Amino acid sequence: MLTMEARPTRESDMDAARAPVDDHVAPWTSYRGLLLERRADHTTYLVEDPSRAGARTWTGAAWTADVRSVAARLRALGVRPGDDLALVAINRPETLLVAFAAWWVGACFVPLDPRDGRERHAALLAACEEPWLVTDDPDGPGRLLPPAEVLPSAGVPSPVEVLGDEGPEPDLDSPALRLHTSGTSGTPKPILLSMRGLFVNCDAMRAALGWTPDTRLINVLPISHANGLVICSFLPWFAGGSTVLMDRFRSDRFWSTVARSGANACSLVPTVLEYLLADPSTPEPGHGLCHVVSGSGPLRPEAAEQFEQRFGIPVRQLYGLSETTSVLTMTTPQPVGALAGRMRGSIGTPVRHAEVRVVDPEGRECADEKRGEIVARGSMLMLGYARNPEATAAAFAQGWFHTGDRGYRTTGPDGRPWFFLEGRLSDSISRGGSTVLPQSVDDVLAAHPSVTRAATFGFANRWYGEEVAAFVMAHAPVTEEELRTWCIERLGFDASPKVVFFGEELPTTSVGKIQRSRLADRMAPELAPYWYHQFRSRDRTKPDRDLHDQKEPEGEA
Structure with missing residues (x-):
C-alpha cells in the first residue's frame, strides 16, 4: 500500500490518489446500462414540485424514453462525445433531462448557477472548448441550442428510432460533469x-445511507450544485428510488409537501435546517420523513440537537467537496439523541471506496487529536482541474488529494476513526454551503x-454559517449602499x-499582505449584532437591518 511517506513522483501522484482503495466493481459497465435497467420500470422516478399547476410525474420507463429522445436530438444537432454541454440549471425536470441525455451521448454536462450573472456564465464557458449552450437567448456564448429543438414536445414522435445509430458507448473515465469552485486564487x-x-x-453513499428502491427523496437544493444534482437527483436513480424536485425551498410549505409527496428522506444544507427550526410549521401526522442528512457546510451541533428533539428525526452529517464527487465521510446511523457532546460535531467516518487521513505540512499522518489538513484518495476523486495542470498537481501532491480543509480525527466509541472539521486552511468564506473567495470580492x-x-x-x-463583510479605504465619497449595489x-x-x-488603515504583514483574521477580530464587536439577522436578496440595494426589533425570518431561501 502506498503511504504518504513514500512520496511518489509528480507524474504518478494523481494515479496513486485516484487508484481504487478496494476491489469494488460497478454492476454496470456503462452509463447507458444503468439507464436502460429501468426502461421497463413503471414505478415512479421523478415528481415535479407538487405546488406547480399541472405538476408532472415520470416513471423509470418514461424517464428513460425521454432521456433517449433528448439524447437523439442532441446528436442530430451535432453534439458529440467529449463536447461540453451547458445550460442555466434551474430546478426543473428539463434540466435533469439535459444532464442525463448529455451523459448518454458522452458529453460533459456543465450546470450554470442561475443566481450568477451573464458575465460570470460567459467567463465560465470561455474556459470550455467550444461549448454548446441550451438557451433561447440569441446572444448567449458558445454554440447555441434552442430548447424547443432539444426537449421533447407532446405529440412529437421521438427521433430515437429515426436516427437508429446511438453512437459508441461513452468512456466511463472521460469527463461527465464540470463543476466550478473558487479555491486559493481569484479565478x-x-x-x-x-x-x-x-x-x-x-455506491458508497447508497451503502452509507441505506437508500433502497423504497426511498423517496425531497429535493429542495439547487441542482446547479453537487448536492442537489448528484445526491438529490442522480443518487435516487442509481439506488432505484425516486425524487421530488422542488422549484426552491420554502420552510412554510416543506412539511406539507413532504406529506403530500410521500417523501421519506432528504439531503439538506445547514442553512435550510436552520430555517426549518425557525419556522413555526410542524410536521403533519404520518408525514413519513425518517432520513435527514446535512452537508455542504458546517452544521451547528446545537441545531442538530434541536432538530432531533423537536421533530424526532435523526440528523446525519456528511462531508465532501465537489472535487471528491460528493461524499468522503458521514456519521453512522444513530437513534435520536444518541450523538451528543463532542461527537455531535463530528463529520463522521470515511464512506467505503474512500480513504481519509489528516496530515501535517510535511505529509506525515497525524495522530489522534493532532490538527492538520484532511486528505483523501479513491476512485471517486476528480479527473483534475480543466486547463490548470499546476493547480491539479498541487491538489494531488504526494499521491493524495489535498482538500484544503483543517481538521483532526479521534477514535470513536465504535473503534473507528471519526473526523472533525475546523475550517479552511485558506481565508475562504463558507456561506450556506457555497465558497466565497475574499480576494475576488476585494478585486470588485x-x-x-x-x-x-x-x-x-x-x-x-x-x-448561513458565515456572511460576507468588507473594510474599504476610499479616496472619494461613496456610500455603503453604492458599494453593495456595485458588487x-x-x-x-x-x-x-x-x-x-470604512476606514483609513488595514492590518497587514510586513510585506503588505492583508491579515484578514486580525481584521475579522477587530470588527467582531460591531458585527456581533448581525448573528441572528437574515440578509434578504429581495431588496438588493438596502439591507433590512433593524437590530432593535429583530423578528424570526419567514424562512425562504
Whole structure:
C-alpha cells in the first residue's frame, strides 16, 4: 500500500490518489446500462414540485424514453462525445433531462448557477472548448441550442428510432460533469468529474445511507450544485428510488409537501435546517420523513440537537467537496439523541471506496487529536482541474488529494476513526454551503472609482454559517449602499458584502499582505449584532437591518 511517506513522483501522484482503495466493481459497465435497467420500470422516478399547476410525474420507463429522445436530438444537432454541454440549471425536470441525455451521448454536462450573472456564465464557458449552450437567448456564448429543438414536445414522435445509430458507448473515465469552485486564487477552477467517479461515490453513499428502491427523496437544493444534482437527483436513480424536485425551498410549505409527496428522506444544507427550526410549521401526522442528512457546510451541533428533539428525526452529517464527487465521510446511523457532546460535531467516518487521513505540512499522518489538513484518495476523486495542470498537481501532491480543509480525527466509541472539521486552511468564506473567495470580492470593490483598497472577510451568522463583510479605504465619497449595489451587479447577492465598513488603515504583514483574521477580530464587536439577522436578496440595494426589533425570518431561501 502506498503511504504518504513514500512520496511518489509528480507524474504518478494523481494515479496513486485516484487508484481504487478496494476491489469494488460497478454492476454496470456503462452509463447507458444503468439507464436502460429501468426502461421497463413503471414505478415512479421523478415528481415535479407538487405546488406547480399541472405538476408532472415520470416513471423509470418514461424517464428513460425521454432521456433517449433528448439524447437523439442532441446528436442530430451535432453534439458529440467529449463536447461540453451547458445550460442555466434551474430546478426543473428539463434540466435533469439535459444532464442525463448529455451523459448518454458522452458529453460533459456543465450546470450554470442561475443566481450568477451573464458575465460570470460567459467567463465560465470561455474556459470550455467550444461549448454548446441550451438557451433561447440569441446572444448567449458558445454554440447555441434552442430548447424547443432539444426537449421533447407532446405529440412529437421521438427521433430515437429515426436516427437508429446511438453512437459508441461513452468512456466511463472521460469527463461527465464540470463543476466550478473558487479555491486559493481569484479565478474559479473548473472541476472535471467522470461517470466512473459518480458510480463509485453513489455506491458508497447508497451503502452509507441505506437508500433502497423504497426511498423517496425531497429535493429542495439547487441542482446547479453537487448536492442537489448528484445526491438529490442522480443518487435516487442509481439506488432505484425516486425524487421530488422542488422549484426552491420554502420552510412554510416543506412539511406539507413532504406529506403530500410521500417523501421519506432528504439531503439538506445547514442553512435550510436552520430555517426549518425557525419556522413555526410542524410536521403533519404520518408525514413519513425518517432520513435527514446535512452537508455542504458546517452544521451547528446545537441545531442538530434541536432538530432531533423537536421533530424526532435523526440528523446525519456528511462531508465532501465537489472535487471528491460528493461524499468522503458521514456519521453512522444513530437513534435520536444518541450523538451528543463532542461527537455531535463530528463529520463522521470515511464512506467505503474512500480513504481519509489528516496530515501535517510535511505529509506525515497525524495522530489522534493532532490538527492538520484532511486528505483523501479513491476512485471517486476528480479527473483534475480543466486547463490548470499546476493547480491539479498541487491538489494531488504526494499521491493524495489535498482538500484544503483543517481538521483532526479521534477514535470513536465504535473503534473507528471519526473526523472533525475546523475550517479552511485558506481565508475562504463558507456561506450556506457555497465558497466565497475574499480576494475576488476585494478585486470588485477595488475596481470602484472611489475605492483605494478593500479587504473582505467572513463573520458568524446563524442562517448561513458565515456572511460576507468588507473594510474599504476610499479616496472619494461613496456610500455603503453604492458599494453593495456595485458588487451585486458583478458578483450576485450571495457573494457580495452585506456590511461595509470604512476606514483609513488595514492590518497587514510586513510585506503588505492583508491579515484578514486580525481584521475579522477587530470588527467582531460591531458585527456581533448581525448573528441572528437574515440578509434578504429581495431588496438588493438596502439591507433590512433593524437590530432593535429583530423578528424570526419567514424562512425562504
